């Protein structure tokens with residue numbers, strides 16, 4: 001079927017603008033995004049090149065470290081601008097894909113203080129999910145998001161709802177349906193631009209504001225780019241500078257060395273930092289992939305209590321509180337288990353312990369994946385954090401060195417761990433290709449970040465001399481190929497032939513294997529997989 005292209009202006013075109021999508025893709029909104037792309041797109045590309053150049057140095061043996069050129073910022077006595085009232089108490093934040101209308105309503109109604117509506121890890125960026133997400137958020141903000149399922153179950157917003165924060169896609173991604181001067185636009189600028197254009201004033205009128213979570217940054221220069229985008233966007237719409245508030249995910253090992261600098265760049269617009277643990281683990285593997293001393297054990301063993309994860313979360317709290325910023329915790333993988341009360345209680349207990357550790361360490365709030373976990377996290381933070389936040393609690397006792405942030409954890413690589421990575425990798429990718437960016441697999445939340453760990457581990461174990469199973473077998477391409485066929489057969493048997501054929505399992509397995517075979521570790525699975533969407 002030929003794709004319909006709408007020409008908006010000289011050099012600006014968008015594909016598949018349906019009448020409903022045209023409500024979001026108005027000439028003014030598209031011109032705003034095109035303006036952002038023309039002004040900032042070039043710098044984005046340069047920063048991505050800088051990432052690749054840095055990676056070459058790490059591949060050659062250099063270790064990440066604190067930057068000598070920014071020591072004055074780290075030593076300096078400065079704070080971020082004050083945080084608005086509705087971001088003062090963020091004790092429980094629920095997250096979920098922006099593209100799922102029902103979930104948007106459920107999340108806003110969940111009792112959490114904040115809802116992070118996601119265009120990143122939890123949202124498969126189909127055109128439908130991407131523009132649909134903008135429609136859902138526009139409607140939610142205006143309290144016009146009523147929704148009825150085909151079975152007749154009706155959803156509407158409660159009187160009191162969570163504060164909305166939106167996570168646009170990261171700097172590495174493009175939105176292929178919109179082209180400016182012949183090139184696809186930055187997905188970050190597309191998601192941010194449309195949301196900001198349509199909603200900033202409305203949010204302010206309703207006593208809140210345009211709030212964002214910024215994912216997957218690798219340096220303070222990338223934060224500077226966001227800050228410049230914010231300054232320009234506010235100017236263009238005549239909105240006071242500093243109205244936008246952004247919480248930055250510290251979810252790359254490189255960003256952990258630049259937390260002060262990132263907050264400093266964004267100091268007029270910063271609200272806090274968040275410990276995005278899953279991408280962080282992925283980034284640790286990816287960045288240090290060529291280092292002979294660095295290898296991680298089974299994914300299940302890389303918990304929040306291993307030394308390098310502890311070092312990073314403690315440093316996040318310390319840095320945030322020194323700068324007057326909120327330190328938000330991360331996402332435990334467990335979700336409620338239906339029809340098995342004992343397994344359910346075990347899952348809830350794991351979440352509880354995770355949240356207790358975060359509250360004890362000084363986090364000002366945390367993330368949950370499911371409405372059923374809101375009361376669990378709320379109880380912990382209510383009990384352990386009687387004030388709206390604990391930003392005033394300084395963690396001068398925390399001393400974290402470069403070595404602490406890089407410390408390699410010990411533990412075994414097992415056949416079960418390898419099988420699990422392969423099976424989860426295929427199942428997640430299959431769902432993503434069908435437009436589902438977050439799924440439950442084995443009663444755990446899986447999204448783009450957790451799936452990245454699975455496929456990066458398999459890649460690394462094959463190539464690393466220490467990629468050896470606890471029974472003495474080396475992890476090889478041949479072994480992975482054999483196990484992949486076995487795991488695929490298991491999935492087929494479990495779900496039945498009809499569901500298997502209706503899904504994208506063969507393609508997912510083929511892509512998983514292709515990326516595993518490639519000698520270069522691909523940067524993000526969402527980059528090559530995007531060509532299969534829409």
Ligand SMILES: CC(=O)SCCNC(=O)CCNC(=O)[C@H](O)C(C)(C)COP(=O)(O)OP(=O)(O)OC[C@H]1O[C@@H](n2cnc3c(N)ncnc32)[C@H](O)[C@@H]1OP(=O)(O)O
Nearest residue numbers: 095096103106107121122278331369370438439440445449
């Ligand atoms: C690494 C990171 O980036 S973490 C952040 C990104 N990841 C996420 O945001 C994951 C969010 N979580 C989810 O997407 C979901 O919880 C899943 C996919 C893991 C599980 O979803 P389901 O299988 O639908 O769970 P389940 O069947 O138990 O859902 C029960 C109800 O809760 C709702 N629900 C579940 N999770 C959420 C959520 N995060 N937000 C809002 N509602 C939710 C469902 O819509 C369903 O509603 P209904 O009873 O009205 O039909």
Ligand SMILES: O=CC(=O)O
Nearest residue numbers: 276277278279449
């Ligand atoms: O975005 C969150 C993460 O853990 O990754």
Ligand SMILES: [Mg+2]
Nearest residue numbers: 121276279449
């Ligand atoms: Mg992430």
